[in-house]
Amino acid sequence: MMGVALRRLASALPVLLLVSLITFGMMRLIPGDPAAAIAGLSATPQQVAQIRADLGLDQPFLQQLVHWYGGLLQGDLGRSILMGRGVFAVTMERLPVTLGLSAYALVLTLLIGLLCGIAAALKQNTIIDQLAMVFAMIGISVPSFFLGLVMIIVFAVHLGWLPTGGYVPFAQDPWGWFRSVTMPAISLALLQAGLLARITRSTMLEVMRQDYIRTARAKGLPYHQVVFRHALANALIPITTVVGIIISLLLSGAVVTEALFSIPGIGQLLTQAVLNRDYPMVQGGLLLVTGFLVLVNIGIDLLYAVLDPRVRYE
Amino acid sequence: MSLLEIRNLTTAFGTESGQVTAIEDISFGIEPGEILGIVGESGSGKSVTALTVMGLLPRPPAKILSGSVMFDGQDLTKLSERQLQKIRGPGIAMIFQEPMTSLNPVFRIGEQIMETIRAHERLSPRALRDRAVQLLAKVGIPSPERRMDDYPHQLSGGQRQRVMIAIALACNPRLLIADEPTTALDVTIQAQILDLLMDLRDELGMAIMIITHNMGVVAETADRVLVMYAGRIVEQSPVERLFDAPLHPYTRGLLDCVPSLEHDRPRLVAIPGSLPEPARRPSGCRFRPRCAHAAPACAETLPILAERAPAHAAACIRLPEIAAAMAEPA
Numbered sequence: 001m002m003g004v005a006l007r008r009l010a011s012a013l014p015v016l017l018l019v020s021l022i023t024f025g026m027m028r029l030i031p032g033d034p035a036a037a038i039a040g041l042s043a044t045p046q047q048v049a050q051i052r053a054d055l056g057l058d059q060p061f062l063q064q065l066v067h068w069y070g071g072l073l074q075g076d077l078g079r080s081i082l083m084g085r086g087v088f089a090v091t092m093e094r095l096p097v098t099l100g101l102s103a104y105a106l107v108l109t110l111l112i113g114l115l116c117g118i119a120a121a122l123k124q125n126t127i128i129d130q131l132a133m134v135f136a137m138i139g140i141s142v143p144s145f146f147l148g149l150v151m152i153i154v155f156a157v158h159l160g161w162l163p164t165g166g167y168v169p170f171a172q173d174p175w176g177w178f179r180s181v182t183m184p185a186i187s188l189a190l191l192q193a194g195l196l197a198r199i200t201r202s203t204m205l206e207v208m209r210q211d212y213i214r215t216a217r218a219k220g221l222p223y224h225q226v227v228f229r230h231a232l233a234n235a236l237i238p239i240t241t242v243v244g245i246i247i248s249l250l251l252s253g254a255v256v257t258e259a260l261f262s263i264p265g266i267g268q269l270l271t272q273a274v275l276n277r278d279y280p281m282v283q284g285g286l287l288l289v290t291g292f293l294v295l296v297n298i299g300i301d302l303l304y305a306v307l308d309p310r311v312r313y314e
Numbered sequence: 315m316s317l318l319e320i321r322n323l324t325t326a327f328g329t330e331s332g333q334v335t336a337i338e339d340i341s342f343g344i345e346p347g348e349i350l351g352i353v354g355e356s357g358s359g360k361s362v363t364a365l366t367v368m369g370l371l372p373r374p375p376a377k378i379l380s381g382s383v384m385f386d387g388q389d390l391t392k393l394s395e396r397q398l399q400k401i402r403g404p405g406i407a408m409i410f411q412e413p414m415t416s417l418n419p420v421f422r423i424g425e426q427i428m429e430t431i432r433a434h435e436r437l438s439p440r441a442l443r444d445r446a447v448q449l450l451a452k453v454g455i456p457s458p459e460r461r462m463d464d465y466p467h468q469l470s471g472g473q474r475q476r477v478m479i480a481i482a483l484a485c486n487p488r489l490l491i492a493d494e495p496t497t498a499l500d501v502t503i504q505a506q507i508l509d510l511l512m513d514l515r516d517e518l519g520m521a522i523m524i525i526t527h528n529m530g531v532v533a534e535t536a537d538r539v540l541v542m543y544a545g546r547i548v549e550q551s552p553v554e555r556l557f558d559a560p561l562h563p564y565t566r567g568l569l570d571c572v573p574s575l576e577h578d579r580p581r582l583v584a585i586p587g588s589l590p591e592p593a594r595r596p597s598g599c600r601f602r603p604r605c606a607h608a609a610p611a612c613a614e615t616l617p618i619l620a621e622r623a624p625a626h627a628a629a630c631i632r633l634p635e636i637a638a639a640m641a642e643p644a
């Protein structure tokens with residue numbers, strides 16, 4: 001098991017290298033100049049050039065790259081141009097906000113997706129199946145920003161149950177946090193829940209047709225044991241893979257949601273950084289997020305091995 | 315009194331082209347300790363018969379149109395799913411054709427045996443495990459204590475079928491239904507599994523219903539045989555009598571397909587034509603289009619199963635003519 005984890009970690013290095021190269025190159029390819037952004041509109045060309053030299057942006061591309069990688073090797077992600085603080089510190093400040101929101105959305109996704117999918121499969125071709133699938137279809141086809149807007153208008157503006165936006169840190173006021181991220185989490189989760197419900201349904205239907213389910217019934221096991229033990233234990237194997245993808249999608253979906261609900265998470269941080277051409281912030285922040293996703297995927301692989309003995313013993 | 319008594323059982327499936335009967339008017343019994351063989355081509359309704367008894371057919375599309383399945387004084391066709399769960403295991407147990415896929419791949423084999431016992435009896439964890447180890451030993455799994463913690467994919471096909479048998483035996487069933495238990499296994503393993511089943515019958519006194527399309531398996535194991543064709547029983551006989559004096563032309567055809575050592579060269583004569591789909595069955599006798607002895611009268615009525623000798627019945631209206639034709643030297 002440890003071997004699997006280590007091997008996966010090693011194979012993640014090229015991924016991180018590639019991502020860092022691409023972001024580094026992209027940032028310098030898109031037009032715009034961080035020095036001009038810092039200097040402001042009234043700055044003279046000399047002042048801008050001075051700032052550019054201070055930031056090392058006047059050096060050739062390759063030299064900048066080597067300089068950046070040199071820093072990375074020493075564990076230094078660089079400083080944000082805009083905020084003048086270490087990229088690592090800033091990211092670690094904002095990441096928990098996004099992770100909290102995504103985790104909340106993941107819990108909703110799993111609850112709604114698994115329940116709807118299992119219920120639909122067990123009650124195939126009944127009204128329950130149809131309702132669950134209509135719900136999933138809505139989740140999949142309504143864009144999350146639109147859903148977010150509708151929820152803001154209905155629940156925040158008209159009914160006044162929830163705040164229209166803004167963010168309350170969990171440590172400061174758990175209930176306030178819960179209220180401030182509920183709508184964002186729902187708008188984020190619904191698409192994924194719809195996908196998960198459909199995949200869970202088809203997986204369960206497939207598993208319920210297997211010979212070992214017939215064996216479980218032939219042994220005289222009660223129905224709930226046949227479904228929630230024998231069938232689910234097998235269905236969870238392919239579902240786990242999908243959940244791994246869903247986690248990545250939730251994190252990237254958080255960018256839009258954070259903007260809509262003005263939540264100061266990593267999405268907002270990086271959007272700002274891109275708009276202001278804050279090169280070190282974008283490069284370092286994305287690298288950290290990618291690293292986190294790689295860890296999540298390794299976790300999923302390990303979970304996969306726990307669920308499937310055939311994988312474990314290979 | 316018979317252990318299992320099936321009367322006029324008809325099971326149908328709802329399909330796109332309407333309702334079709336998979337088995338029709340099936341009647342037979344099994345005595346305690348008896349081994350009953352059921353033979354017939356693929357699609358003749360053997361598995362549907364077994365699964366109807368077990369109550370394991372998906373309903374819908376399956377539907378029992380008529381008949382009764384008496385076991386232990388109860389009509390199984392009238393029981394609820396919950397009541398059937400109590401019968402499955404201690405009353406009737408079943409093993410299947412595909413040992414490779416019949417065990418759950420994510421649970422240890424010991425657990426798959428123990429959960430069967432747990433579903434029907436209260437035992438301490440220690441006693442439960444001991445019983446499971448004993449069962450594995452009984453079905454001939456070497457070093458059973460160690461094997462308890464194996465997963466199905468770590469076992470060969472023959473061993474998996476032994477584990478399936480151990481699961482079936484876990485609650486001392488009075489009837490074991492074995493649906494083509496050896497079809498997926500190679501020949502030497504086949505013989506071992508059949509020997510095991512017969513030993514277990516002698517030791518435990520349970521009845522066995524063994525389903526196969528292999529006449530050799532029937533000859534080796536069964537006391538009595540049912541021959542099914544297109545959803546109906548066409549012949550029923552004690553096993554020696556069936557091989558010595560088959561009556562129905564279909565049975566004769568099946569026996570001709572078996573390589574025989576008594577002849578100089580193996581006679582492998584396949585029956586011409588193929589089994590009609592349930593929706594396309596001919597009028598009158600279902601075997602008529604493939605039968606060398608068919609006469610116009612065969613198209614008119616469905617022949618009924620009638621006793622021609624003690625305990626030996628066949629469903630054919632041309633038996634005297636066929637017997638006469640066979641007696642003449644060709």
Ligand SMILES: Nc1ncnc2c1ncn2[C@@H]1O[C@H](COP(=O)(O)OP(=O)(O)OP(=O)(O)O)[C@@H](O)[C@H]1O
Pocket residue numbers: 327329336354355356357358359360361362363375527591592
């Ligand atoms: N779930 C089902 N839906 C519709 N028809 C079915 C279903 N299961 C079986 N049948 C039909 O019932 C008939 C009998 O099938 P059955 O499985 O009992 O045959 P069998 O004698 O066991 O054959 P085999 O030797 O291939 O196992 C077949 O014509 C089959 O098409």
Ligand SMILES: [Mg+2]
Pocket residue numbers: 360361362493
């Ligand atoms: Mg069958």
